[in-house]
Amino acid sequence: MRLADLFRIALGNLLRQKLQAVLTVMGVLVGTAAIVLMVSLGVGLQKQTIELFNExxxxxxxxxxxxxxxxxxxxxxxxxxxxxxxxxxxxxxxxxxxxxxxxxxxxxxxxxxxxxxxxxxxxxxxxxxxxxxxxxxxxxxxxxxxxxxxxxxxxxxxxxxxxxxxxxxxxxxxxxxxxxxxxxxxxxxxxxxxxxxxxxxxxxxxxxxxxxxxxxxxxxxxxxxxxxxxxxxxxxxxxxxxxxxxxxxxxxxxxxxxxxxxxxxxxxxxxxxxxxxxxxxxxxxxxxxxxxxxxxxxxxxxxxxxxxxxxxxxxxxxxxxxxxxxxxxQDIVQVIGSVFDVLKAVLGAVASIGLFVAFFGIANTMLMAILERTREIGVMKALGARNAHVRRLFVVEAAAIGVLGGTAGVVTGWGLGAAFNRIARGIVAGQGGPENISLFSVTPALALAAAGFAVLVAIAAGLYPAWRAARLHPVDALRSL
Amino acid sequence: MTPPEPIVSLRDLTRRYVMGNQPIAALDGLTLDIPAGQFLGIVGRSGSGKSTLLNLLGGLDSPTGGTIRVGGMDLAGAGSDTLAQYRSRKVGFIFQQFNLVPSMTALQNVALPLVFAGVPHAERRTRALELLGRVGLAARSGHRPAELSGGEQQRVAIARALVNSPAILLADEPTGNLDSTSAAAIADLLRQAHRAGQTIILVTHDRAMAESLCSRTVELRDGRLIADSPAPGSAA
Known part of the structure; x- marks a missing residue:
């Protein structure tokens, strides 16, 4: 089975139950956005603090x-x-x-x-x-x-x-x-x-x-x-x-x-x-x-x-x-950096609860999909799909949920951070403080890490359902409704 | 002149299940050869073992005893990947319920076995369109199963079963869910395939249909062969 076909069929499967897919993706979106927002606050505060020493x-x-x-x-x-x-x-x-x-x-x-x-x-x-x-x-x-x-x-x-x-x-x-x-x-x-x-x-x-x-x-x-x-x-x-x-x-x-x-x-x-x-x-x-x-x-x-x-x-x-x-x-900046690393890790860990919840949402969606498609899995096996093919189809489908939710979550988190920055700038400038402060700062590394984490969580959530789907006995699967 | 090696060769084939504490022999020491190009009908009542035999022939299930060789491949004791490869290359399935994938178009359904076989997209498309043409549905290639009648769905399924040029075509009550007109069209397509040299194994409880379509009919009861007509060796 070719990679392009794997992705095409898995994405097609995901889009079959659109509302279900959207709701599951939303779970990942919220979790990822929370991580991006929280950690970007840590990054922003770190930058603001280190800025003080950049003289x-x-x-x-x-x-x-x-x-x-x-x-x-x-x-x-x-x-x-x-x-x-x-x-x-x-x-x-x-x-x-x-x-x-x-x-x-x-x-x-x-x-x-x-x-x-x-x-x-x-x-x-x-x-x-x-x-x-x-x-x-x-x-x-x-x-x-x-x-x-x-x-x-x-x-x-x-x-x-x-x-x-x-x-x-x-x-x-x-x-x-x-x-x-x-x-x-x-x-x-x-x-x-x-x-x-x-x-x-x-x-x-x-x-x-x-x-x-x-x-x-x-x-x-x-x-x-x-x-x-x-x-x-x-x-x-x-x-x-x-x-x-x-x-x-x-x-x-x-x-x-x-x-x-x-x-x-x-x-x-x-x-x-x-x-x-x-x-x-x-x-x-x-x-x-x-x-x-x-x-x-x-x-x-x-x-x-x-x-x-x-x-x-x-x-x-x-x-x-x-x-x-x-x-x-540099020593001071470094030690401040390590303080903020701890802060970011704590913020990120707290925000990860969202993705933890999304994990169960994805697992549930995928298990439901197996129930709905049991017969189809049997048909695919009858048509020559190997267990690995079936497993990959489900893992890729779960990963796609992670990619969609992770990307949308990064964009959402970034957008919310930008909006909060705008509000904060208004308040700070109104009190005679410095202009252009960025409380929330989304670095490319943070964006990639958050989206990547969402995909990893999604894949992890898809592993068990995919394994279940792959080991379905073709005769039993074909016999189901 | 020695007769050519049969395409299907079953020796003492046995499949036992345990239901609760009760062992049940769905197939009980079945020995049968099917020459290439034969249109074999397998008849029997519910529980006679004909579905079990079909599953074993299709590589969907494994026997608990005996040997089963199809197209030179030994299926008894084969692993799941070997069986998947066997299904991909040697077998075409036609089901009573058609079993098309509802989210895919007719063309995509017909091409699906080639996807699992790793055939490139362009070649798949050409081959699938050719098969759809053969079953008279070239114009419906972009339609999804829900937009097709039962007879049309089964014709798509036949095209799908033939797309990988299988050694054997397995048909399980292919007309069971169809009205008489559609059933006749399906029977015609099977006959056509047979005339083109395709080995077909048809499972049905409808003895009349089997006898009208098939060159040979065997009957199972309680997992054993109880009738074979005309007898092996006579003209097919």
Missing amino acids: VDFLTTVRVLPQKRSKSLMTFGRPLGPATRKLDDTVIAEIRALPGVLTAYPAVNVFTRLTIERTVEGKKKPLIGGSVEYVGLPQAGIVPLYRNALVAGGFWDGETPAERCIVVPADLLAEMNLAPPLPGKEAPGETPAGRGDPRWNAVLGMEVRFQTEVTVATGKEPAEGEEEAPDPPAASDEDDGEMEKTVTKKVIRRFRIVGIYDSTDIGMPWAPAVFVPLEQGLELARMRTARQNWVEGGYQAIVVKARDASQTEGIRRALDAQGYGTLTV
């Missing part, structure tokens, strides 16, 4: 750590063993000499809320804004990307400016009602301020207050420039009488705002960077991380900037080979 600033950065770090899902970033490499200025000089490296400098990672002090009637009043990450930059770290993002003021001059300086994100200032919004982010009735707008100048010169607590041994004088907080010192460590007495003190540092920049394409959207001179940033980091265990005299981490994104991986490999721990945005 030049991230893509050109390698973070060097004193020991290897875990890159698996559950323990991401956790040190693997004690710090073995001391990260100091010698290491930084070596890294700067590596091919493809634009610059390298010690990392400052201090997360806090941005507090701006305004002088109202001669008194300083703190105004607390959103979360920021203090990033310390040497002159060489002030990459063109950062300079281009400036909307007012500038960066400081020299590695160690005489006073504490800071460059802050424009969006946060707008949130704190200290400055007008950037173009495209204004509420109705507001006038946005572009680069060089004089309205920014009111903010330049304001002071940012950084406050933290440090634990110092009693008797030891606070370092120069430290201020006693107005409140009395907090509780001291009294766990053990043998221990040296320590006191927790509040420490305040004030930075003058010298520049304002547009953080749209730089840093994490939920914690944009505030830039300070490297040495001033390191001071904040040391106060924050005094208790942490790191190689004595070394930095916690080194930020390495590649000349362009294509060189990042090469730099990382060179540093890995030297025994350093490295983290790049």
